[in-house]
Amino acid sequence: MSHTTKLLKTFFFSCVVILAGCDQSGASGSSAGNIRGYNHVASQHVNWFTVDGYRATLSGNTCCVMIPDKWRPGLTVHIEWEIDPNPREKIPMRKEGAGYDQKAYAQHKAKYIKYSADVPIPEYENSAGMSVHFLPCQKVKVYAGIASYGADTYPIKEPTNMEEPATCPK
Template sequence: MKINRMLKACFAFLMVLVAGCAKATDTASSAANISGINHVAGQTVNSFTVNGYGGTLTGNSCCIMLPDEWKPGLKTRIEWEVDPNSNVILPPLGTDEFRKAYALHKSKYQHHSTTVDIPKYDQACGLTVHFLPCNQVKVTTSCYGYGAPEYPVKEPLNMKEPASCPVN
């Protein structure tokens, strides 16, 4: 008799847990890779994050969670560090001159952040961040690769920074 009551109590407890889990999956999400493409000549994107998750310009990084179903108002936060003069020539590595020159060079790194809309998607195949002149970014979840006719971002690589950028 006591065992039967205990089993019923355990079963009721498990049902409450399962009901809580079912509610959490109403907005299902999937892990997606993060990648980036730098479109600006003479400038290096040293690092970037998407909603705090690190991305890379040399392939894919894992992961960001994207809703399986896109909804209006879906946004993401991009933060990045730029070396505006990646072609600088430094003294020989390991010397005092190098350390001083590198410290001066690094002090000119720029930090940027913005929040952008994630465009509508039927299927998210990862999130790609495009770094454009004037510290602008575009994001896409396209399943096509950059350069494919169906790919939504058409800006070319090696773009030059304009003499002046528009004020937002």
């Protein structure tokens, strides 16, 4: 056996040993999953939101957020979001050209409100991403399991198009 062949075999064996040592299939890691948002409040629009800093909108799945492969007690996510409290307000269009009148749009945008909350993640066995539900009174619920919204096994049962109460409980 040549010296080069011995070096290649030694190198190959060393790589296998190193890679085997890196196998953490039994370790507590995280995996990427899509983010999906649901607005349950009829009188507002969620402009955008973040899950632990990963930005998303309500327009379908957004990639991605890191979710622990195994649930553990005390697991939470930090949610930030911005709402338009009057999404049906008519904003005048410019007389010439396309788009909104900039002054009117700036006045409308000044009414946007930002919120944040640390939200507990309910227990899950397998994750299929993170669903975020925006409820009245700036309440938020999340789900990280594999059931689809509306399924019998989906734990969040609040209806869509809920009304914001005149006063929110503290």
